[in-house]
Amino acid sequence: MARILAIDYGGKRCGIAVTDESQIIASGLxxxxxxxxxxxxxxxxxxxxxxxxxxxxxxxxxxxxSESEKLIKPFLEKLNKVLPDIPVTRIDERFTSKMAFDTMLASGISKKKRRDKSLVDQISATIILQDYLYNQ
Incomplete structure (x- = not known):
């Protein structure tokens, strides 16, 4: 089985998460x-x-x-051109950044690491991917 890759697309950086080959576990990459x-x-x-x-x-x-959808649509068009054989599905990502921050708090991650926005982006991508897997 192939992996599923999730993207939390942002203006500066994008969080990436991926499943295992069995498509059971979502992990921040x-x-x-x-x-x-x-x-x-x-x-x-x-x-x-x-x-x-x-x-x-x-x-x-x-x-x-939201406004950031204007940035995502052109990216998706380019992605479809360069990797046309891999389909794209969209998942509502409302509140994923807040959920990611709450997850970091609950897991005891230090205050210094919680300021690392790249970690928030990775966790957000993982939440998006888990949501997709849960609803399949």
């Missing part, structure tokens, strides 16, 4: 500079078999698209 994301994905799928990309869909409280 890394954080990638947004400008390097496509190149990073191309390199990653050359080493690992990826079946699906799950990309967070930022929405406002009442369900309408």
């Amino acid at each position: 890394t954080t990638v500079d947004t400008k390097s994301l496509l190149a990073w994905l191309i390199e990653y799928v050359s080493r690992e078999e990826v079946e699906l990309f799950v990309v967070g869909e930022p929405k406002r409280l009442h369900g309408e698209a």
Whole structure:
């Protein structure tokens, strides 16, 4: 079985999470500079078999698209052009950053590490991926 890779897309950096090959466990993988994301994905799928990309869909409280969706749509178009054989699905990512921060607090991560936004992005991507797996 191939992996599923989730992306918490951001203006500066993107959190990345991935499943195991059995698609049971979601784990934070890394954080990638947004400008390097496509190149990073191309390199990653050359080493690992990826079946699906799950990309967070930022929405406002009442369900309408947030401003950051304007950044994500062009990225998704480029992704579809360079890796057309890997489908993309979207998952509502409302509150994932807050949930990620709460997860860090609950797990006892130090205050210094909680300030590391790249860790928040990785955990957010993991939450997005877990949500996808749970609802399948």
